[in-house]
Amino acid sequence: MATDHLLGSGEFLSKRLAEKGLRFTSQRKHVYEVLISQRDHPTAEEVFMRTKQSKPEISMATVYNSLDALVKCKVVRQVNVDRGAAMYCSNMNAHAHFCCDDCGKVFDVNLKDSPRVPEVDVPSDFEVRSIDIALHGRCSDKCEECVQN
Amino acid sequence: MATDHLLGSGEFLSKRLAEKGLRFTSQRKHVYEVLISQRDHPTAEEVFMRTKQSKPEISMATVYNSLDALVKCKVVRQVNVDRGAAMYCSNMNAHAHFCCDDCGKVFDVNLKDSPRVPEVDVPSDFEVRSIDIALHGRCSDKCEECVQN
DNA sequence: ATGACTGCAAATACTTTGCACATGT
DNA sequence: ACATGTGCAAAGTATTTGCAGTCAT
Numbered sequence: 453m454a455t456d457h458l459l460g461s462g463e464f465l466s467k468r469l470a471e472k473g474l475r476f477t478s479q480r481k482h483v484y485e486v487l488i489s490q491r492d493h494p495t496a497e498e499v500f501m502r503t504k505q506s507k508p509e510i511s512m513a514t515v516y517n518s519l520d521a522l523v524k525c526k527v528v529r530q531v532n533v534d535r536g537a538a539m540y541c542s543n544m545n546a547h548a549h550f551c552c553d554d555c556g557k558v559f560d561v562n563l564k565d566s567p568r569v570p571e572v573d574v575p576s577d578f579e580v581r582s583i584d585i586a587l588h589g590r591c592s593d594k595c596e597e598c599v600q601n
Numbered sequence: 602m603a604t605d606h607l608l609g610s611g612e613f614l615s616k617r618l619a620e621k622g623l624r625f626t627s628q629r630k631h632v633y634e635v636l637i638s639q640r641d642h643p644t645a646e647e648v649f650m651r652t653k654q655s656k657p658e659i660s661m662a663t664v665y666n667s668l669d670a671l672v673k674c675k676v677v678r679q680v681n682v683d684r685g686a687a688m689y690c691s692n693m694n695a696h697a698h699f700c701c702d703d704c705g706k707v708f709d710v711n712l713k714d715s716p717r718v719p720e721v722d723v724p725s726d727f728e729v730r731s732i733d734i735a736l737h738g739r740c741s742d743k744c745e746e747c748v749q750n
Numbered sequence: 751a752t753g754a755c756t757g758c759a760a761a762t763a764c765t766t767t768g769c770a771c772a773t774g775t
Numbered sequence: 776a777c778a779t780g781t782g783c784a785a786a787g788t789a790t791t792t793g794c795a796g797t798c799a800t
Contacts, residue, residue, distance in 0.1 A: 475774050475779060496764080511782045516765065521780095532681045535790070537764060548721055553730070562722040572697055572736065573711040581702070581738040587721065589730040624754060624799055645789080660757045665790065670755095684765075686789060755798070762791070772781070 461485060468525040482507040483518040487528055487542040493549075493558040495537035533558060533586050548585035555595050561587065610634060617674040631656040632667040636677055636691040642698075642707040644686035682707060682735050697734035704744050710736065 465484050466476040474480075486502045487494070494502065500515045519540055522528035531539040533551040539558060541549075546566040550559045567583045574580055614633050615625040623629075635651045636643070643651065649664045668689055671677035680688040682700040688707060690698075695715040699708045716732045723729055 470775095473779095477774075477780060479781070509782075513766080513783080514781055517780070530683070532683055534679070534681055535687045538684045550723060550727060550729070559727075564720050564722055567734075571713050572734070573713055574699060574736065575741065577741045577743070578699060579739045580699070580736050582736070584733075584735045584737070585716075585721070586733045586735075587723065587729050587731070588733070590728045592724065592726045594726070619800095622754095626755065626799075628756070658757075662758080662791080663756055666755070752800090753798105754800095756796085758794095760792085762789100764787100764789075766787070767785085769783090770781105772779105774779080775777095 461488060465522075465527060468527050469521065472521075472525045474521045474525060477518075479503075479507060479510050479514050480518045480521055482510065483515060484522055484527065484542075487522070487540060491541075491543055491560075493531055493539040493541050495539055497537065499540060531558065531584075531586075533588075548587060550587040550589065550591070552591035552595065553588050554590050557591060557595075559591065610637060614671075614674075614676060617676050618670065621670075621674045623670045623674060626667075628652075628656060628659055628663050629667045629670055631659065632664060633671055633676065633691075636671070636689060640690075640692060640709075642680055642688040642690050644688055646686065648689060680707065680733075680735075682737075697736060699736040699738065699740070701740035701744065702737050703739050706740060706744075708740065 461484065462476075462481055465481060469476050469480065482503050483499060485506075486499055490502075496512070496515055496519060499519065500510070500512050503510050503515060519528065519530070522540075523530050527542070527544065529541045529544065531541050531549055533539070533549060541560070543560050547560045547562055550561045551557075552559075563585070567585060572580075572583075610633065611625075611630055614630060618625050618629065631652050632648060634655070635648055639651070645661070645664055645668060648668065649659070649661050652659050652664060668677065668679070671689075672679050676691070676693065678690045678693065680690050680698055682688070682698060690709070692709050696709045696711055699710045700706075701708075712734070716734060721729075721732075
């Protein structure tokens with residue numbers, strides 16, 4: 453039953469962590485709130501800096517631990533577009549990522565039809581759990597960095 | 602005109618590098634041959650070790666440089682399935698990657714229909730140059746590592 | 751001839767780990 | 776009560792860079 457929307461973000465997160473046997477801690481709550489309050493694609497380092505504003509004692513190791521926990525309980529996605537730091541995304545709706553090869557920014561893009569497993573020719577004994585779609589290209593004529601190309 | 606198949610791998614690579622203003626070197630040739638001779642998904646480190654067999658003096662830095670050159674001239678794809686080393690793939694046909702979350706192996710999987718840009722809702726001034734599709738899941742009942750789950 | 755490429759070693763970037771203490775259940 | 780999580784510092788991977796010499800064009 454989709455009743456999660458009736459919960460505050462704290463209760464929601466607490467419940468989702470519990471379902472995976474993970475604990476609800478102040479650090480995980482702050483990291484999660486950082487991610488949902490600004491829907492871009494920060495790296496662990498950026499999450500660390502933002503989280504320090506509301507939770508100054510947090511350490512980088514805890515940020516990694518928290519991000520792993522949030523990914524495990526599926527309230528956050530990890531995005532790997534290329535060699536470099538992983539990015540994190542709190543948009544859990546089905547969507548793809550567009551990564552600009554010139555300026556490096558990552559954008560969420562909606563799928564006109566959600567990707568379905570049958571579109572892909574996977575051996576029958578393989579179990580598909582998730583699909584990540586990443587587009588590469590150039591974001592916009594108006595993008596400052598891109599114009600320099 | 603698709604006449605590339607009439608060339609040996611050396612001439613083919615040389616031509617593709619030249620198109621991007623990149624030079625054809627012995628190291629790049631060896632790295633390329635390593636990648637086409639075994640169609641799995643080696644990391645830079647694995648490419649380094651394999652390439653040393655035919656080109657013992659090659660250095661890691663040159664392997665990275667060569668891989669970048671091969672990716673730039675589009676004879677090799679870089680595959681980023683998760684946090685960890687990038688992998689390289691010489692299969693340039695349209696295909697997706699299946700990454701087993703249990704054993705870590707990466708498999709090429711064919712697409713029943715090639716992904717088309719219009720399936721994705723991208724702003725009109727964005728230019729899409731490539732699409733990467735990565736599936737995650739579990740590869741097979743028979744997979745040694747997977748059985749331990 | 752010249753700039754791009756190579757090999758080496760050192761530097762950087764990203765992520766994980768070990769350990770003593772703290773905290774959630 | 777006790778396992779799990781935290782913070783710190785140190786270690787471990789992955790990748791990049793500076794530089795002097797070499798090679799492709």
